[in-house]
Amino acid sequence: MSAPFKKLALIGIGLIGSSIALAARRYGLVDAIAIATRKSETLDEARALELGDVYTLDAAEAVRGADLVILCVPVGAYESVMRAIAPALAPGAIFSDVGSVKGFVHKTLAPMVPKGVSFIPGHPLAGTEHSGPKAGFAELFVGRWCVLTPDAEARSVDVEKLTKFWRGMGSQVETMDPAHHDMVLAITSHIPHLVAYNIVGTVADLEADTQSEVIKFSASGFRDFTRIAASDPVMWRDVFLTNRDAVLEMLGRFSEDLSVLQRAVRTGDGDALEAMFTRTRAIRRSVIDAGQETAAPDFGRPHQSDSDPTPVSAVRDHGGGDDA
Numbered sequence: 001m002s003a004p005f006k007k008l009a010l011i012g013i014g015l016i017g018s019s020i021a022l023a024a025r026r027y028g029l030v031d032a033i034a035i036a037t038r039k040s041e042t043l044d045e046a047r048a049l050e051l052g053d054v055y056t057l058d059a060a061e062a063v064r065g066a067d068l069v070i071l072c073v074p075v076g077a078y079e080s081v082m083r084a085i086a087p088a089l090a091p092g093a094i095f096s097d098v099g100s101v102k103g104f105v106h107k108t109l110a111p112m113v114p115k116g117v118s119f120i121p122g123h124p125l126a127g128t129e130h131s132g133p134k135a136g137f138a139e140l141f142v143g144r145w146c147v148l149t150p151d152a153e154a155r156s157v158d159v160e161k162l163t164k165f166w167r168g169m170g171s172q173v174e175t176m177d178p179a180h181h182d183m184v185l186a187i188t189s190h191i192p193h194l195v196a197y198n199i200v201g202t203v204a205d206l207e208a209d210t211q212s213e214v215i216k217f218s219a220s221g222f223r224d225f226t227r228i229a230a231s232d233p234v235m236w237r238d239v240f241l242t243n244r245d246a247v248l249e250m251l252g253r254f255s256e257d258l259s260v261l262q263r264a265v266r267t268g269d270g271d272a273l274e275a276m277f278t279r280t281r282a283i284r285r286s287v288i289d290a291g292q293e294t295a296a297p298d299f300g301r302p303h304q305s306d307s308d309p310t311p312v313s314a315v316r317d318h319g320g321g322d323d324a
């Protein structure tokens with residue numbers, strides 16, 4: 001039986017690209033995978049891991065004849081990559097991405113998409129702090145949301161096809177307006193990363209200023225922040241450069257709420273503190289009940305089904321090398 005897609009082109013093969021390659025292959029969603037990267041070392045890594053069928057440094061070559069093209073590079077690289085691939089996008093193809101912001105992606109890429117190509121940006125709400133082809137694993141998307149933000153001119157049959165592709169990799173799929181996506185993700189993903197980068201930076205400065213071993217004796221709460229703060233610097237630089245308005249708006253709200261807590265600490269308002277912490281504890285429980293708790297701690301463990309022939313040892317270590 002032939003797969004839903006004949007040729008999948010992945011432009012960029014880091015954590016997300018390699019996870020798509022592994023999952024699409026495992027679940028029989030594509031006949032062939034073409035992989036394009038910027039650097040030959042990354043391409044060699046992808047080849048050694050047997051992530052695809054065709055490997056090239058020429059993104060346009062990967063895209064030629066593909067019925068599904070997914071950009072898996074940092075969003076700051078989109079415009080230059082698009083300039084290279086646009087003439088090679090085949091009429092009838094689906095053109096998508098996995099970028100963590102969506103308004104910028106529509107604004108930048110939509111005018112460059114050739115007629116007859118369905119432009120359906122996407123964002124899997126799944127990831128880790130690791131980067132590069134070795135960091136990927138086929139189970140990354142299982143039980144996680146993937147948000148699609150179809151362009152108004154995208155064919156509905158193609159939106160349905162891409163929805164099935166993500167469902168086939170284990171995701172739940174929802175379509176959304178790009179501006180709404182950016183606002184929601186600003187507070188649930190982008191600001192948490194900014195807070196983690198900030199707190200780890202503050203602790204490191206404090207250690208330098210006081211010449212004391214603050215980090216050595218750090219408690220586990222801080223260690224959880226260091227995981228998030230280890231996330232790819234280029235990817236996150238691009239997120240904050242391209243989702244500036246939503247991040248600033250949500251940061252304003254966040255700062256206001258922080259001031260309320262600050263005041264409660266200063267005035268010794270135990271009732272206010274307890275009420276707030278009781279509310280947030282309930283939210284953590286509801287997140288776990290909804291099956292979204294795998295975001296952080298479970299990435300060290302494989303989500304393996306009984307029928308899955310992949311040895312646990314092969315999927316356990318998701319720590320990838322850095323890829324630039």
Ligand SMILES: NC(=O)c1ccc[n+]([C@@H]2O[C@H](COP(=O)([O-])OP(=O)(O)OC[C@H]3O[C@@H](n4cnc5c(N)ncnc54)[C@H](O)[C@@H]3O)[C@@H](O)[C@H]2O)c1
Nearest residue numbers: 012013014015016038073074075077099100127128131132
């Ligand atoms: N890491 C996450 O948790 C996560 C989750 C969901 C979505 N995303 C999004 O997925 C995309 C890829 O992230 P990732 O975590 O796989 O990153 P990664 O660093 O692991 O991989 C990025 C890939 O892009 C390539 N690349 C980098 N700059 C390039 C350029 N200028 N031209 C061509 N190729 C270039 C790299 O060689 C690499 O193959 C980003 O847009 C990110 O916002 C990331």
Ligand SMILES: O=C(O)C(=O)C[C@]1(C(=O)O)C=C[C@@H](O)C=C1
Nearest residue numbers: 100125126127128129189295296
């Ligand atoms: O768990 C992590 O390491 C992540 O940061 C994953 C995470 C997130 O914030 O949830 C990060 C960025 C993405 O765009 C989607 C998912």
